[in-house]
Amino acid sequence: MSSMLFVFSRPPHGSINAQEGLDALLMGSAFTTCSVLFVGDGVLQLVAGQSTDALGTKNFSLSFGALKDYGVTRIACSMPDLLARGLNKSDFLIEVEPLDAAGMQALIRHHDKVLNF
Amino acid sequence: MILHTINKVAGLALCQHLIAADDKVVLLEDGVYLGLQPLAFSICAIRLDVEARGLVGRLKEPVELIDYSDFVSLCTEADKICSWF
Amino acid sequence: MNFAIVVHGGPYSSQACLSALKFAKAVLASGHSINRVFFYHDGVYTANNLIAPPQDEAPVSRQWQEFGAGNKIELIACIASCLRRGILDETEAGRYEKSGSNIAPGFTISGLGQLIDASINADRVVTFGV
Numbered sequence: 001m002s003s004m005l006f007v008f009s010r011p012p013h014g015s016i017n018a019q020e021g022l023d024a025l026l027m028g029s030a031f032t033t034c035s036v037l038f039v040g041d042g043v044l045q046l047v048a049g050q051s052t053d054a055l056g057t058k059n060f061s062l063s064f065g066a067l068k069d070y071g072v073t074r075i076a077c078s079m080p081d082l083l084a085r086g087l088n089k090s091d092f093l094i095e096v097e098p099l100d101a102a103g104m105q106a107l108i109r110h111h112d113k114v115l116n117f
Numbered sequence: 118m119i120l121h122t123i124n125k126v127a128g129l130a131l132c133q134h135l136i137a138a139d140d141k142v143v144l145l146e147d148g149v150y151l152g153l154q155p156l157a158f159s160i161c162a163i164r165l166d167v168e169a170r171g172l173v174g175r176l177k178e179p180v181e182l183i184d185y186s187d188f189v190s191l192c193t194e195a196d197k198i199c200s201w202f
Numbered sequence: 203m204n205f206a207i208v209v210h211g212g213p214y215s216s217q218a219c220l221s222a223l224k225f226a227k228a229v230l231a232s233g234h235s236i237n238r239v240f241f242y243h244d245g246v247y248t249a250n251n252l253i254a255p256p257q258d259e260a261p262v263s264r265q266w267q268e269f270g271a272g273n274k275i276e277l278i279a280c281i282a283s284c285l286r287r288g289i290l291d292e293t294e295a296g297r298y299e300k301s302g303s304n305i306a307p308g309f310t311i312s313g314l315g316q317l318i319d320a321s322i323n324a325d326r327v328v329t330f331g332v
Contacts (some may be wrong), residue, residue, distance in 0.1 A: 004318070007199070016286070017243060020243055024242070024314055024318075027313075030318075039132075039135075080134055101135070104135050105135055105137050108119060108197075108199065112197065113197060113321045114199045114327075115321060115327065116200050116202070117331075146217045147217075163221075184228075185225055186228045189228045189232045192205070192328060195326075197327075198326060198327065198328050200329040202210070202218075202329075202330075202331030202332060
């Protein structure tokens, strides 16, 4: 069975792309071995303390806490993209593994299929 | 070998750390504008997109112009495809 | 080799939909096969049968219909993306008590599982994003 890597590169609330990417990851994890890699502005999806009630969009970041329960194997992010935004992993609402370039390239190599959102 | 596709200039920022030495890159759609700047890796660009934007003869060496059939061949030679957009 | 193709962009709002069609035609012309084309995000607008483009612009949605029917390729539009964007078949129009359906011929509305299934079972997955 093919393993799948989901790559998230969009910030959370400016469009629905991030939310629809998460939907795909949760579905994927029901079928096969899945991991997720946050790159670029995608790392902003992980920031703790998102509050969208007044905005009227769905606070799907709450679902990230369930990724391990869904069996998502590795939850990783781009360390260079994290640092470029002045963030570190303590800003995140879940435990995430920051990877350098070599680590990210290895993660891509070790999965059979890559879906980007 | 992993094949990366980039369809807009901003897509390069997403994947610049992820392109390994033996990987290949295909520029398509607005991604072909990246061919106007010097790049650190070898690049193919979809000919139709380059022609549509008036960029024939304006891209930096060594951008190679390819057709969709070449794009398909590159996909079959690659282990997997990563699309950056 | 067997390909799965994923389309995130709708006709006229991005080039992705047109690029994906050119790629899909080249896949078949090269002697390979396509297990499914999955339309996600705004890509599901491709399945809107009410699109009426000017005569001097490419009828991208109809070209996809003809490609799917002519080559017996499954064109799946994600149900969650469709419902959010007002693309309905008879069943969904009935379920949500809407005045009519607008899914284009040759497209099928189905779940995200079809994306995962196509990706797992294809030799290669190619996404045309926006």
